[in-house]
Amino acid sequence: MANKDEHELSSDTESVRHKFIDRIFHWTAGVLIIILLLSAFLPILGIKFDWLPWHWVSGVLLLFVLTFHIVRALFFQNFLNMIPKTDDIRELLFLSVKSSDPQKYNAAQKFYHLITAASVLVLAITGAFMLVKIDTPLWNRNPAILSDDQWGIIYVLHGLSSLVLIFLVIVHTYFTLIPEHRQFLISMIKDSGPKWARKKKND
Ligand code: HEM
Ligand code: HEM
Numbered sequence: 001m002a003n004k005d006e007h008e009l010s011s012d013t014e015s016v017r018h019k020f021i022d023r024i025f026h027w028t029a030g031v032l033i034i035i036l037l038l039s040a041f042l043p044i045l046g047i048k049f050d051w052l053p054w055h056w057v058s059g060v061l062l063l064f065v066l067t068f069h070i071v072r073a074l075f076f077q078n079f080l081n082m083i084p085k086t087d088d089i090r091e092l093l094f095l096s097v098k099s100s101d102p103q104k105y106n107a108a109q110k111f112y113h114l115i116t117a118a119s120v121l122v123l124a125i126t127g128a129f130m131l132v133k134i135d136t137p138l139w140n141r142n143p144a145i146l147s148d149d150q151w152g153i154i155y156v157l158h159g160l161s162s163l164v165l166i167f168l169v170i171v172h173t174y175f176t177l178i179p180e181h182r183q184f185l186i187s188m189i190k191d192s193g194p195k196w197a198r199k200k201k202n203d
Contacts, residue, residue: 017104017184017193022077025069026188032062033120037166056134059127066124084110091198102199108175109197116168119161126158 018026039054073079081104087097088107105113133151135141146154176185187193 015193015195016191017187017195020191021072023188025065025072028065029062029069029120032058032065033165033169036062036123037162037169040162041166052134056131056136059124059131062120063124063128066120078104081105082110082113084114097198102196104196106197112168112172115164116172119164119168122157122161123165126154126161129154130158 035054035058039051039058043049043051073082084107085099087099087103088110091097091107092111129146132139132145133141133143143151175181176188183194184197
């Protein structure tokens with residue numbers, strides 16, 4: 001059975017957990033995603049306003065910041081930090097973690113990132129296609145690039161992943177605001193925080 005001590009949170013090592021530029025990315029992407037969700041769902045809930053400019057402009061900005069993050073993650077950060085490994089699956093199944101290597105992110109954070117990244121990328125890519133369907137000051141609409149069936153797939157993917165994302169944002173906000181995770185919240189605000197989310201007790 002799992003020994004709780006083996007993967008308890010470490011809060012003793014003070015370090016820069018998220019660099020300034022990564023914190024700017026997190027909050028910019030977070031605010032843009034919240035604007036995108038509100039502009040999509042408030043009109044459906046009966047609060048009517050001119051939602052489309054809010055939606056497409058923040059969508060375009062999100063495409064830029066995501067490109068920045070992906071290039072940075074692939075070439076300038078430690079890519080392996082966020083890849084779930086066997087021990088992460090064991091942690092989720094409440095089995096004991098075998099490796100004594102400390103981990104920057106725990107299993108919940110890695111899987112949260114994976115599912116969030118997948119749903120945000122599906123939204124961003126399908127959204128980029130949908131941009132071609134509207135007139136903006138920057139370009140004119142051209143729905144002929146895809147067939148009706150292909151547009152149907154784009155719309156279903158966009159709608160389904162937005163529902164998944166609402167759930168993820170609520171869960172994420174709840175878990176980052178509870179007192180047990182205060183050091184992680186601080187680490188997304190200023191230059192200090194726990195180095196590891198999971199480490200063996202006597203490391
Ligand atoms: C192919 C797509 C993606 C890759 C390869 C990727 C990769 C990574 C990696 C390796 C890290 C850990 C950096 C570190 O702490 O050492 C990270 C952190 C993070 N990712 Fe992603 N990511 C992707 C997509 C996304 C998306 C779509 C979002 C948007 C919600 C996102 C949001 C974040 C945030 C907020 C962090 C924590 C901030 C930081 O310290 O960098 N990622 N990502
Ligand atoms: C009220 C809003 C939010 C708060 C308080 C918040 C807080 C945080 C904190 C404290 C972390 C760092 C955890 C760590 O150091 O390991 C984090 C990471 C991250 N955030 Fe947020 N966040 C918010 C909104 C969002 C939104 C809207 C998204 C996108 C859907 C998002 C995506 C991520 C991702 C992918 C990570 C990296 C995975 C992780 O470390 O858990 N965040 N967030």
